[in-house]
Every structure is written in structure tokens, then in C-alpha cells.
Amino acid sequence: AQSVTQLDSQVPVFEEAPVELRCNYSSSVSVYLFWYVQYPNQGLQLLLKYLSGSTLVKGINGFEAEFNKSQTSFHLRKPSVHISDTAEYFCAVSDNTNAGKSTFGDGTTLTVKP
Amino acid sequence: ETGVTQTPRHLVMGMTNKKSLKCEQHLGHNAMYWYKQSAKKPLELMFVYSLEERVENNSVPSRFSPECPNSSHLFLHLHTLQPEDSALYLCASSQDRTGLGYTFGSGTRLTVV
Numbered sequence: 001a002q003s004v005t006q007l008d009s010q011v012p013v014f015e016e017a018p019v020e021l022r023c024n025y026s027s028s029v030s031v032y033l034f035w036y037v038q039y040p041n042q043g044l045q046l047l048l049k050y051l052s053g054s055t056l057v058k059g060i061n062g063f064e065a066e067f068n069k070s071q072t073s074f075h076l077r078k079p080s081v082h083i084s085d086t087a088e089y090f091c092a093v094s095d096n097t098n099a100g101k102s103t104f105g106d107g108t109t110l111t112v113k114p
Numbered sequence: 115e116t117g118v119t120q121t122p123r124h125l126v127m128g129m130t131n132k133k134s135l136k137c138e139q140h141l142g143h144n145a146m147y148w149y150k151q152s153a154k155k156p157l158e159l160m161f162v163y164s165l166e167e168r169v170e171n172n173s174v175p176s177r178f179s180p181e182c183p184n185s186s187h188l189f190l191h192l193h194t195l196q197p198e199d200s201a202l203y204l205c206a207s208s209q210d211r212t213g214l215g216y217t218f219g220s221g222t223r224l225t226v227v
Contacts, residue, residue: 034215043118043204043218051214090157094215101170102216104157 002027002093006105014113015083021076021108023091033074034092034102035065044090050074061085086112117141120205120219127195128227135190135222137205146188147216148180149204157204163188164210195226 007022025031032051036044048059055067065076074091088109094102118139127133137146148160162170163182177199179191188205202223206216 032214036218041221041223043120043220044206044216045218046215049215101159101162106156 002031002095002103004091004093004103004105006089006091006108008108009106010109010111012111012113013081016080018079019077019081019085019110021089021091021110023074023076023105025072025074025091025093027072027093027095029095031093031095033065033067034094035059035063035074035076036090036092036104037061038088038090038107040087047076047089081110081112083112083114085110118205118207118217118219120203120222122222123220124223124225126225126227127192129195129197131195132191132193134192135203135205135224137188137190137219139186139205139207139217139219141207141209141217143207143209143217144185145208145210146182146185147206147208148188148190149206151202151204151221153201161190192224195224197226200224200226 003026005024013019034049035047037047038044047063048057050057050067058064063078065074067074088107090107091105092102121136145164147162150158159172160174161180166182177194181189202221204221205219208216
């Protein structure tokens with residue numbers, strides 16, 4: 001079985017400040033890791049994913065995440081946020097032995113204030 | 115446009131009504147999923163279809179009935195719903211079932227009155 005814990009349910013930050021959204025996972029096998037973003041009244045959009053290779057993954061909208069196997073973490077970062085980054089962010093994990101099914105965290109609400 | 119289209123975007127229905135949600139993808143994906151997203155709750159996986167065959171049903175009440183006539187289309191038929199079924203229903207697709215990530219639709223916001 002696999003699970004995902006997003007450590008912060010809400011993260012308020014000021015515009016142009018850096019942000020880190022934390023995600024920890026547990027799994028008994030190798031995993032794929034994802035971050036999705038959900039804007040109000042929209043579906044989820046894939047921000048970035050780690051499948052293999054370099055542990056630093058760059059995604060859309062200036063976001064990046066680092067896979068840390070020893071700490072079983074996959075934290076999402078952005079050096080300078082914009083008002084438009086206000087959204088819900090979901091971390092997810094899947095493995096290729098579980099028929100492609102992803103397990104999602106509970107989500108982190110990022111609120112960027114002017 | 116994400117490549118996965120859901121209709122309608124909004125639906126209000128009475129508890130005795132019958133309605134259907136539609137999902138369509140032309141990404142060449144072979145797996146499709148229905149998720150339920152309720153306020154203050156985690157995403158709930160409802161059904162998984164792979165190559166038009168239902169491969170997973172996560173203890174969903176029988177008032178929800180999925181249908182996958184081909185690999186591009188997925189329906190969720192609704193009847194005699196309860197107010198607690200009000201939620202955002204999300205469709206997603208993926209290439210095979212290799213766990214390489216989903217493409218989601220924009221969802222149908224369902225309100226049961």
C-alpha cells in the first residue's frame with residue numbers, strides 16, 4: 001500500500017516571496033511522484049512529475065520539486081510566487097505494480113497575498 | 115482545453131431524477147477514471163476502466179452506474195441521488211495503466227436538491 005501526506009493544509013504567502021509545499025509518501029516499492037494544481041472550479045492539472053533520473057524536477061509556471069528517497073519526500077518549491085498561483089495543490093504517488101492507480105494527498109491551499 | 119472534456123459543467127438535479135455525466139478524451143489513452151471531490155475531503159476514486167473493461171469499483175453505491183462504450187468515452191449515470199452526493203465529479207485518463215500520470219477534465223459540479 002502507498003500513502004501521501006501533505007504536511008500543510010494551508011500556506012499563506014506574500015507576492016514575490018518563495019514558497020515550499022511539503023509532501024511525504026510511503027511505499028514499499030519504487031514510486032512515481034506528481035504534483036497537480038487545481039484552480040477554482042477547474043479540474044486538476046499536472047504541474048510536474050518524477051519518474052526516474054535527476055532528483056530535481058522542473059515543471060510549468062516556474063515550479064520545481066526535489067525527490068528525496070532517504071526522507072521519502074517530494075517538496076514543491078517556487079522562488080517567487082504570483083497572485084495567480086493561488087490554488088489548491090495536490091501531491092500524488094503511484095507505482096507500476098498498482099495498475100496505474102495514483103494515491104492523492106489531501107491538498108494544500110496556497111494563498112498569495114498582495 | 116486539457117484534452118479531456120466533461121459535460122455538463124454544472125448540473126442541478128432532484129433526488130428522483132435520472133441524469134448522466136459525460137467524459138470524452140481523444141488523447142489515445144486506454145484508461146479512464148471517475149473521481150469524486152467533496153468539500154474538505156480527499157479525492158475519492160470511484161471507478162477505473164481499462165480498455166473499456168471496468169477493473170475497479172471502490173464500493174460505490176449502486177445509484178452511480180458507469181458506462182464505457184469505447185476507449186474515448188466514459189459516462190456516469192445517476193439516479194435517486196442523495197444530497198450528500200453533491201460534489202465535483204472529475205474524469206481523468208491515462209496512457210495504459212502504467213502510473214505515469216493523469217489528464218483531468220474540468221469536472222461537473224453536481225448539486226442534488
